[in-house]
Amino acid sequence: MPATSTANADQARQDMVDTLLRLQTEWNMTPISARVEEVLRKVPRHAFVPEASLAEAYETDYAVPIRRAEDGLITSSMSAVRVQAMMLDQAGLEPGMRVLEIGSGGYNAALASELVGPAGEVTTVDIDADVTGRARRYLDATGYGNVRVVTRDAEFGVAEFAPYDRIIVTVRAWDLPPAWTAQLAGGGRLVAPMRLRGVSRTVAFDLADDGHLVSRPDHHLTxxxxxxxAGAHEERGIAVQGEDIALYDVEESVDVAALRAALHGPRAEFWPGVEFVYPDRMHLWTAAHADRHATLHISGDVVEHGPAGRVAQRPTPVVLADGGSVAVRAKRATGGGRFETGVFAYGPHGREAAEHYVDILRAWAKRKDTMARIEVWPSGTPDADLPEDRVRVLDKPHTRTVLSWP
Ligand SMILES: C[S@@+](CC[C@H](N)C(=O)[O-])C[C@H]1O[C@@H](n2cnc3c(N)ncnc32)[C@H](O)[C@@H]1O
Incomplete structure (x- = not known):
């Protein structure tokens, strides 16, 4: 690489880290640790995505697409550096640790390799041979030949190099396969992006002595x-109005025509005086407490011009009721940069759904902590062995995930 472009890349990298530090203050994010900052300043991110411009490679909140399926959907990307930094801090990598990264790219494994140092070990695994092929090439070219690159379905982990002090999953997991817990060392930690009744949270779990997983307090929306x-899971979306309105994570059958008519009909508004804070944490709270929960996706145009009016956020947690009725979370300004949350009710039973929703929001306003405790047990664990203060249990083929707000 010519000297000038190396200098440009170095400058772009320092600027990227400076921007990250500035944004974390502005957005009130968990601060990046000094050790992660140091490795972000060192590892040449652009060398792992030669197809991207320097600006794209060093953008703080941009996942660089690496591979697409035939239908155009992205199947692999180099994650946004903001997310990588956050997950490395969640993992808490220390010198000498053995690490498994699930989902490769090369760059994140290089950061991990710097953090665990020469006494540590990093293994990265991907199901796609093109992804591992390029990761191997770029790791070798940047001096990280010591990182192991394995091509395999990580549903079964990488048993031959286990146990791992840390497993970092960089692909959305519907369920947590038993191999991941089994391949953790005693006192180990698993960081994984999960789907919890439609809510995306990246959670750091500590392995408890009895073998179940307990979340650490700092989980995030990603x-x-x-x-x-083998672990693929297709989440069901229902088109309510073309591409403009869709319902996701629905656990019941829905009368789509009635729902569409309800959303175009009159609405009743409920404003229980609850402040709008931490919308993604409120989403998880609602998903856990609502009996008939789903997530409504409404395109910007429809939000602005009806039928749903100004809903709080897209995607929006909703409560369903009979006859296509629905209660949708809403938001309005209360002055001084603050907002309150409320509910819009649509359809013949919209009021019932809204009353349930308002109760959930009022309870949210009284909660002690906004962060859920998330615990994961193997499937088959009897209810009697789950925490008594559980709000909801999510049963999946391998696990029982328990949500509570202690
Ligand atoms: C977001 S990318 C990984 C990003 C990378 N860790 C980084 O930081 O740049 C997710 C990767 O997971 C891989 N993947 C999907 N399903 C997998 C599976 N069952 N086992 C292993 N890898 C998988 C995809 O091929 C894709 O490359």
Whole structure:
């Protein structure tokens, strides 16, 4: 690489880290640790995405697309550096640790390799041989030949190099396969992007002595490509109005025509005087507490011009009721840069759904903590062994995930 472009890349990298530090203050994010900052300043991110411009490679909140399926959907991307920094801090990598990264790209494994140092070990695994091929090439070219690159469906982990002090999953996991827990060392930690009744949270779990997983308090909203292979899970979306309105994560059958008519009909508004804070944490709270929950996606145009009016956020947590009725979370300014949250009710039973929703929002306003505790047990664990203060249990083929707000 010519000297000038190396200098440009170095400058772009320092600027990227400076911007990240500035944004974390502005957005009140968990601060990046000094050790992660140091490795971000060092590892040449652009060398892992030669197809991208320097500006794209060093953008703080941009996932660089690497691979697409035939239908154009992205199946692999180099994650946004903001997310990588956050997950490395969630993982808490220390010198000498053994790390498994699930979902490769090369760059994140290089950062991990710097953090665990020469006494540590990093293994990265991807189901896609093109992804591992390029990761291997770019890791070798940048001096990280010590990182192991494995091509395989990570549903079954990488048993031959286990146990791992840390497993970092960089692909959206519907369920947590038993191999991941089994391949963790005693006292180990698993960081994974999960789907919890439609809510995306990247959670750091500590392995408890009895073998179940307990979340650490700092989980975050993130968006990842979904897992392929044996652990793939297709989430069902229902088109309510073309591409403009869709319902996701629905656990019941829905009368789509009635719902569409309801959303175009009159609405009743409920404003219980609850402040609008931490919308993604409120989403998880609602998803856990609502009996008939779903997530409504409404395109910007429809939000501005009806039928749904100004809903709080897209995607929006909703409560369903009979006859296509629905209660949708809403938001309005109360002055001084503050907002309150409320509910819009649509359809013949919209009021019932809205009353349930308002109760959930009022309870949210009284909660002690906004962060859920998330615990994961193997499927088959009897209810009697789950925490008594559980709000909701999500049963999946391998696991029982328990949500509570202690
Ligand atoms: C977001 S990308 C990985 C990003 C990378 N860790 C980074 O930081 O740049 C997700 C990767 O997961 C891979 N993947 C999907 N399903 C998988 C599976 N079952 N086993 C292993 N890798 C999988 C995809 O091929 C894709 O490359």
């Amino acid at each position: 968006v990842f490509v979904p897992m392929q292979g």
